[in-house]
Amino acid sequence: MKKQSLIIDCDPGVDDAVGLMLALNAPELEVLAVTAVGGNVPVSATSRNARILRQVAGRTDVPVFAGAERPLVREPAGAGEFHGAEGLGDLKPFEPQGALASGPAADAIIDIVMARPEKSVALAVMGPMTNLALALRKEPALAARLGPVSVMGGARSEGGNITASAEFNVWADPDAAAEVLASGCDVVMFGLDATHQVRATDARIAAIEAVDSDSARWAASMMRFSQRVERKIVGWDAPPVHDPCTVAWLMAPELFTLKPCDIRVETQSDLTRGHTAVEFRVAPGQARHRWATAADGQGVFDLITETLKRAAS
Numbered sequence: 132m133k134k135q136s137l138i139i140d141c142d143p144g145v146d147d148a149v150g151l152m153l154a155l156n157a158p159e160l161e162v163l164a165v166t167a168v169g170g171n172v173p174v175s176a177t178s179r180n181a182r183i184l185r186q187v188a189g190r191t192d193v194p195v196f197a198g199a200e201r202p203l204v205r206e207p208a209g210a211g212e213f214h215g216a217e218g219l220g221d222l223k224p225f226e227p228q229g230a231l232a233s234g235p236a237a238d239a240i241i242d243i244v245m246a247r248p249e250k251s252v253a254l255a256v257m258g259p260m261t262n263l264a265l266a267l268r269k270e271p272a273l274a275a276r277l278g279p280v281s282v283m284g285g286a287r288s289e290g291g292n293i294t295a296s297a298e299f300n301v302w303a304d305p306d307a308a309a310e311v312l313a314s315g316c317d318v319v320m321f322g323l324d325a326t327h328q329v330r331a332t333d334a335r336i337a338a339i340e341a342v343d344s345d346s347a348r349w350a351a352s353m354m355r356f357s358q359r360v361e362r363k364i365v366g367w368d369a370p371p372v373h374d375p376c377t378v379a380w381l382m383a384p385e386l387f388t389l390k391p392c393d394i395r396v397e398t399q400s401d402l403t404r405g406h407t408a409v410e411f412r413v414a415p416g417q418a419r420h421r422w423a424t425a426a427d428g429q430g431v432f433d434l435i436t437e438t439l440k441r442a443a444s
């Protein structure tokens with residue numbers, strides 16, 4: 132089987148954790164590194180959480196790099212109410228085995244990608260795009276060298292989840308998002324239009340709870356936490372599980388519908404900060420990006436469950 136080489140940039144974060152459990156248990160993927168960014172919780176916590184989660188998945192072979200503590204320009208913002216104060220839902224963090232790899236995340240992304248054949252390394256971005264923006268500033272050739280950049284972020288028809296206009300990852304660092312989208316990277320964006328179709332229903336979580344592995348237990352626990360919190364805060368019975376979509380697309384692209392487009396980000400207005408203007412009216416040859424307009428939610432959960440089941444057997 133030809134493996135897809137992959138770097139995962141994330142801010143775990145309960146749905147990031149599910150995305151990591153999927154990727155770190157998938158034989159189709161060669162996870163070369165995990166890079167952490169400040170987002171849901173500070174980078175001191177997201178980088179610790181990434182080390183915890185790789186240990187839970189039995190993958191302490193995968194290096195974890197700490198990245199940006201704060202957005203390029205804006206003040207750091209968190210989302211602890213949706214992820215738990217420590218970013219792991221109601222699971223208690225512990226001091227994991229295996230130290231952080233040395234050097235900042237941006238340098239790791241550059242070094243790993245530039246040392247491999249062109250377009251051979253994909254990047255899944257599950258948090259604010261600060262690390263990738265910093266890497267592109269330092270090495271602009273990265274944009275052409277990278278394979279697909281599968282990003283969870285943005286909103287179009289769904290409206291925002293942190294403001295009326297914006298989704299959290301892009302709102303948290305709109306300047307980084309704007310720079311990444313202008314860089315020439317092959318960005319495939321999984322905004323709320325798609326991720327709101329991937330919801331953790333009781334039945335879907337129960338199917339993961341039936342898998343006898345620590346990865347499955349941790350993934351299910353995160354989603355049970357999301358269920359409780361989103362019921363309380365948003366009134367949803369089945370919370371959307373956003374970040375695994377970035378990995379699921381790399382493994383099973385048929386689960387998503389993509390449209391060529393041109394995406395720009397609002398960075399001037401406070402009212403609409405982080406709004407993603409997704410323009411489909413572009414000549415096909417001019418479309419710089421792709422936007423996910425639909426997702427097969429059951430298919431994504433079947434992929435997660437089957438991947439965890441296979442890894443546990």
Ligand code: RIB
Binds near residue numbers: 146373
């Ligand atoms: O808006 C959803 C995104 O914000 C997800 O990546 C979630 O982890 C939070 O970071």
Ligand code: CA
Binds near residue numbers: 146257
């Ligand atoms: Ca995230």
